[in-house]
Amino acid sequence: MQNGQRRYAIVGNGFAGTTAAEQLRKQDASASIVMFTDEPYTLYNRIALPPLLRKQVAQAKVIIRDLAWHEKHAIDLHLSTKVEHIDFEEKVVYAGGTGYPYDALLIATGGRPNRCESPGAEGAHNVFNFQYMDDTLAISESLETAKSAVAVGGSFIAYELAEAFSARGVETHWLVRGPRFLRRMLDEIAGEMIDEAAREDNVHVHYEEELGSLVRSNGSVTKAITKSGKEIPADCVGVGLGLTMNTEIVAGTPIEVKTGIVCDDRLETNVKGIFAAGDIAEFYDPIADMNYRMGTWNNAGAHGKVVAINMAGGDMRYHDVPEYSSLLFSTQTITQFGISPEYRDDLEMVRKVDAEKKWYRALFFWKNRLVGGVLIGKGNRAGKRKFLEAIKAKTEFPPGEWESILDWTA
Numbered sequence: 001m002q003n004g005q006r007r008y009a010i011v012g013n014g015f016a017g018t019t020a021a022e023q024l025r026k027q028d029a030s031a032s033i034v035m036f037t038d039e040p041y042t043l044y045n046r047i048a049l050p051p052l053l054r055k056q057v058a059q060a061k062v063i064i065r066d067l068a069w070h071e072k073h074a075i076d077l078h079l080s081t082k083v084e085h086i087d088f089e090e091k092v093v094y095a096g097g098t099g100y101p102y103d104a105l106l107i108a109t110g111g112r113p114n115r116c117e118s119p120g121a122e123g124a125h126n127v128f129n130f131q132y133m134d135d136t137l138a139i140s141e142s143l144e145t146a147k148s149a150v151a152v153g154g155s156f157i158a159y160e161l162a163e164a165f166s167a168r169g170v171e172t173h174w175l176v177r178g179p180r181f182l183r184r185m186l187d188e189i190a191g192e193m194i195d196e197a198a199r200e201d202n203v204h205v206h207y208e209e210e211l212g213s214l215v216r217s218n219g220s221v222t223k224a225i226t227k228s229g230k231e232i233p234a235d236c237v238g239v240g241l242g243l244t245m246n247t248e249i250v251a252g253t254p255i256e257v258k259t260g261i262v263c264d265d266r267l268e269t270n271v272k273g274i275f276a277a278g279d280i281a282e283f284y285d286p287i288a289d290m291n292y293r294m295g296t297w298n299n300a301g302a303h304g305k306v307v308a309i310n311m312a313g314g315d316m317r318y319h320d321v322p323e324y325s326s327l328l329f330s331t332q333t334i335t336q337f338g339i340s341p342e343y344r345d346d347l348e349m350v351r352k353v354d355a356e357k358k359w360y361r362a363l364f365f366w367k368n369r370l371v372g373g374v375l376i377g378k379g380n381r382a383g384k385r386k387f388l389e390a391i392k393a394k395t396e397f398p399p400g401e402w403e404s405i406l407d408w409t410a
């Protein structure tokens with residue numbers, strides 16, 4: 001605190017960091033707020049990157065906060081400036097050769113995509129990750145001339161790549177290591193419904209297949225060879241092989257790191273005055289009584305609000321039900337809320353399938369409480385609000401009632 005003015009530093013200007021900055025300004029009109037990003041952009045909507053790649057929205061629409069907004073709110077944003085080091089004893093953030101003292105610090109650094117390590121990928125002009133604005137622009141340019149493209153991985157990102165390749169009229173192959181998409185969250189029946197949607201969009205899904213190597217000519221990939229020996233022409237390769245959390249700036253400090261930066265339900269770490277939010281935060285969820293990370297847009301924004309209130313001296317608990325919705329090619333949609341077997345392996349499931357309507361509903365229970373679910377199918381989301389309310393209220397349901405709860409969406 002200097003002359004009574006509180007100083008806040010934020011590392012990362014994604015949805016979590018920027019929402020926190022906005023909320024901090026609402027909490028405290030005179031505080032100094034400094035925010036850093038190693039990207040050259042003000043906040044952009046990461047979930048609009050797939051529509052940008054499909055050429056359904058313009059780049060300008062994807063940028064949701066401009067420099068004028070930061071000036072208006074007196075948020076001192078440093079673009080293209082990586083935070084290299086934080087002195088947690090002296091409470092100083094070092095970036096671009098300058099030290100910035102703080103009273104409270106937020107780490108909202110998210111994750112970076114794992115690179116393709118198959119032989120032939122390193123340095124190739126047409127092998128891409130899909131996480132940043134710059135990735136999107138580069139893939140988009142490559143698709144202008146591509147005839148055949150390969151998406152690699154069983155993640156949502158790999159799905160988004162496959163969908164965009166096919167929407168851009170390119171022959172699309174999708175390599176999924178497991179027996180189905182999102183194998184830890186979805187069962188076989190759900191996997192079949194998604195497979196049908198992929199086939200309707202002419203996407204060739206290769207299950208139980210991994211990328212073996214890439215054949216190159218003049219620095220560009222021309223062909224993908226799978227581990228089982230299939231050869232697929234490839235003018236563009238997109239990989240969705242998960243994220244590595246950007247935790248390096250707290251390495252060697254007392255701050256606890258597991259799958260992300262561990263924090264409590266106020267989003268404060270084990271070091272007082274240091275907070276984490278968004279994808280990087282392994283936060284405590286009182287509903288599931290466990291810490292986990294949740295990589296969704298809504299979660300990042302909700303964290304940003306709560307964390308700012310606590311950084312400013314408040315005492316707000318994060319008590320929300322994470323949810324995620326996405327298209328599944330041009331004929332299906334998926335909504336996931338709460339937790340799934342991906343998070344806890346001691347959940348019990350009930351499910352219902354309507355083949356005619358192409359609906360799939362699965363609910364997950366833990367200790368007689370509804371804790372999560374997955375809905376596939378357009379128009380299948382009507383009762384979702386009721387599910388979310390029951391999860392949040394920790395309502396108990398005897399097992400005999402579980403099947404009938406599925407009909408809340410009917």
Ligand SMILES: Cc1cc2nc3c(=O)[nH]c(=O)nc-3n(C[C@H](O)[C@H](O)[C@H](O)COP(=O)(O)OP(=O)(O)OC[C@H]3O[C@@H](n4cnc5c(N)ncnc54)[C@H](O)[C@@H]3O)c2cc1C
Nearest residue numbers: 012014015016037038046082083109110278279295296297
């Ligand atoms: C293509 C794509 C599609 C998606 N679709 C959906 C969807 O449909 N629905 C949904 O809910 N979620 C979706 N997500 C996930 C969602 O976008 C993320 O969960 C959310 O944006 C995370 O926000 P964040 O602020 O925690 O982190 P990020 O947005 O990752 O921001 C972190 C920022 O910090 C920067 N940074 C890292 N280290 C440093 C450092 N040392 N110094 C300075 N800056 C640093 C990073 O470069 C980055 O700019 C999608 C993600 C992608 C990539």
